[in-house]
Amino acid sequence: MLHNKKRLAFTLPAVAIAASFALPASAAVVASIKPIGFIAAAIADGVTPVEVLLPDGASEHDYALRPSDVKRIKNADLVVWVGPEMEAFLTKSAAELPANKNLEIAEIAGVKPLLITGADDDDEHDHAHDQAHGAADSADHDAVDEHHHGQFNMHLWMSPEIARQSAVAIHGKLLELMPQSKAKLDANLQHFEAELADTDKHIGAQLAPVRNKGYFVFHDAYSYFEKHYGLSPLGHFTVNPEIQPGAQRLNQIRTQLVEQKATCVFAEPQFRPAVIDAVSRGTNVRKGTLDPLGMGISLTKDSYVKFLSQLSSQYASCLNGA
Secondary structure, eight states, X not given: OHHHHHHHHHHHHXXXXXXXXXXXXXXXXXXXXXXXXXXXXXXXXXXXXXXXXXXXXXXXXXXXXXXXXXXXXXXXXXXXXXXXXXXXXXXXXXHXXXXXXXXXXXXXXXXXXXXXXXXXXXXXXXXXXXXXXXXXXXXXXXXXXXXXHTTXXXXXXGOHHHHHHHHHHHHHHHHHHOGGGHHHHHHHHHHHHHHHHHHHHHHHHHHGGXXXXXXXXXXXXXXXXXXXXXXXXXXXXESSTTSXXXXXXXXXXHHXXXXXXXXXXXXXXXXXXXXXXXXXXXXXXXXXXXXXXOTTOOOOTTHHHHHHHHXXXXXXXXXXXX
């Protein structure tokens, strides 16, 4: 009997090891950041898992891939990201993927005409930076800014229309890879488009009363959302959140707050800069928080519309004074 127990002890691990070699690493849709994961999760629901590279609390502007991330990218059915101007950390790994497993949202044909230029913002930011830090280090700094933002504002997930086109593109890619799941993929896309249309109407009604109220955001991430819903931003503290705004820029913002041209200043969960507190101190301006990455929202088929609704409520609550 003892002899049999010993044999069993050696046999079970051997079986487990053999099984682990027999099973391939689980493939999935891998999204660069959470809001892109939200869109992918809506289309992939019930078909294939969706994973997000960027952890909650991290910023897409300065993230570095871990070895485990690189492995996930290589094993993925599909990698979805905005593009190298936003997620510089993905450029090398994405370039090594076959075309049918790599979806760069900025390169979708229908998205290109919708891109908003960031040139004016860069000019304003460069001027403030030169004033604060001197022209000597400006060239290095501009290189960082250009690296992340380039010619266009790349926070594309803030646009409901670009999100819809992204969903269509994800559907197309997954259909190529998993034609046996056509019925489910088609139903998922139809559900996403219907939910998005309903949410869009609701947000439009929610934000209509605050369209003419001025405010400042911490960094230039919201242009697509603001343009879509007709909001009235007065400006932003910085284009690139890795770099603090210059003294002249802060003085300009402070002047407008004192003159009561702004109702709110918005910080972000990923960045809680002291400059917002300093500039708003002694004024009647309210402080709010906008979450451009949807921290705390889990990936489900309805997570993107929850993300948009949360963002809308964050705007409305501060601008309304609720």
